[in-house]
Amino acid sequence: MTSYRILPAIAALALTSGVLTATPAQGQWSTTSEQYYLPASFNWQFRTNYPAADRLFNAFDYGHAILYERLWTQPGAPVSLLEEKEYNFITRELLVHPPRLPLEEAAIEIEYAKLAPEAKQMFDWAHLLHRQIYDVWADERVSLNQKDARVAELIAYYKTRRDLAFSSRPKSMELMEGQPYSLAFRKNYPKFNGLIWAYHWLQVGLYEPLVTGKDRDARQTGVLAAVARFRQMIENAPTDMPRIMPMTAAVAPAFAERYPEASIIFDNLHSMHDVVSDILANPSVPRNRKRSEILRAAGRYRDDTSYVWTIAEWKEMSQMMGVANMGGPSVGVLEGFPTPTVARGAVHSEMTDHSSMSGTPGMAGMQHSPGMSGTDTSARADTTMAHAGHAMPSSTPDSSMRSMAAMEIHMRMLEDPVIRARIRADTALRRMMTEMMEGMPAGHRASMEQMLESGTSGGAMSGMDHSTKDSTVPTATAPARPRVAPAKKAPVKKPATAMPGMDHSTMPMPPANKPAAKPARKPPAKSPAQTKDSMPGMDHSKMKMPPAKP
């Protein structure tokens, strides 16, 4: 009996000493704590009324958590751990079958949660605000005026936790991009970084269809469209993902106008997500300083004095950086992708280098040199030529542009009945042409095959204009074919011009963009409006096609 009495005491002592001495006795005493969310009738209405989007947000929790856990626990791991293994799991499994309930992030980011529990609580607290504002706007029983009052209450409650609440004053980009550790994550993990920004795009962007939708149906459609656009973003990573951090005032302008405080809080939240990623990903921050750097950044995001912008500056910056670079607007998204104007991973300081860019509406007051310092002209060309619903043969902007130019050359050659006859007669030439066409998008390939076989134009590229003078020609007004069902009453917006107002005359252009050496021999068979367009988003008006029969 005595041994029975002694054994538990021995076991208890052993376990206690074990847990207390598992790591060096450099105390990290944290008293951060959780707090329940504000009770209200609207709670969980977003889950009830928008289950697809709600489930996605559950999956987003995992993405953030596993990112921090991997960066912290496996600092020497190959980049592919996040860029391939985790990314593929998230995009191919988790986002396809999202969890049915919000996740307990502490059970995923186990070691990170111990590294910086205070920062984790800040994120959790802000995520609660996020979700409850969705709930307010998802609850059709709450009138518009009541919605504003409820959101005000939520923000007031959020701010009662000064130890957790992000400041509702805008923080400058310097805090995110100008620190010694900054940019490490986006440079080393472009796909995962793009995924996180796509998360943030949807998290703030989803407010916009809720706020601007005129009725329940419009809100439903708008939310589904935004979710569909998010899924489009991850289809072709990282090309179609945001290239800079999405800012609420740009992605969800109506929401930001209505709730500037909440919008600023969310921008600060998302900004700090990036900062924590940078601190964890940057080896120049020693491991024994990661926690202190995270807590220092957290303090700066909570206070109302560090790195503060005025609201006017915040709005101006949101616009100047260009919504097209942030994934685009979250309503009216059923057209083609927006046209980014900067390189992936561009930083604020580069974008505001006024000495080298010329002003455009999208980048007010900026100077654009002929070479467009600080921007990715190839990327611009890529997206200018991007056709909704068509995967381009190559993945890089440059090669895509070259392919398009080559395709146009071939199309023009096939206009000539003599050339067509020559190709048909020459088996080697015919084979080469066939091989070349195999790399084309399906619509173009079918059209060219038809032209080659029957001599007809096929109409697929009737009236097409491959000139990249997209920002000054009617290209921008050509409606793009949606990749998903069109939104009911969704506002139809012009596809973003690459850099409206910009002088493109000095930009290097591929040969295809120059005036056609050979004038069109006949007018288009059909006007663009009459022809089923396999390359929506392009101005086809100047593309000349051969006659229907040779």
Place this chain on the structure above:
Amino acid sequence: MMSLFLAASGSAGAQTDYYNTDAGRPLTVEDAYATERYAFELQLAPVRLERSRGGVYAWGLEPELAYGVLPRTHIEVGMPLAYVEAGGFKRSGLAGIDVSVLHNLNAETQTLPALGVVVDALLPVGGLGPSRTYVSGKAIITRTYPWARFHLNGRYTVGDAPTNAPGSGSTADAAVEVSRWLGGVAIDRTFPLRSLLITAETFARQPLDDAEDVEWNAAAGVRYQLSPYFNVDGGLGRRLTGDAPAWFVTFGLSRAFGIRALFPVK
């Protein structure tokens, strides 16, 4: 208590927490964290069935309500109802009122586990309640690793052994299981994408009567988040040694909610 819950539930969405364990839900050993501030957590149907040697059954139902009254601190009130067969007696009734305060001292960090303390009083109320008030103190340690989470509990109770100890045919002690000391460890494994936790424990307790043997127990259980509103748990265990080895099963259903009037924003 039930009316309080019903009144609040219409106006409060809630999410219970499968990740943090409570004493008895499903196991005896619990973690060091308190109910969130301003949250109520109601144990709706915490049932325990015990079958001792000889086919003697004891039923217990202990509705509990916990409230996060301060940061990292909750108060909890339980009203254990018991039905026991012992010594030819079949009795049922309230087996005391259990009032406790749990304070979480700190959040877990790299260097320190989460620490919690509990002060508990079992009041002599009801036909199956103890003959006097028993006050207990408990210390809790929680440590999380990527592969498992551990909880270490140690409890000591002040007060003389009841004059009508189990050996004398009383049912009170059997109903509430007051022990002089208790020490135990639990291990959890979480499946976050499924909102599921499995757990196992072993603990030893010395009955109040020093003449009795130390009881060793082992049990396993699950906690599962049914919905944002409800959480279920279940457990199965065995009292391995002591004067009355027995099997026991537990089942519980809990719901968390808030009452708006208690929040700092009106």
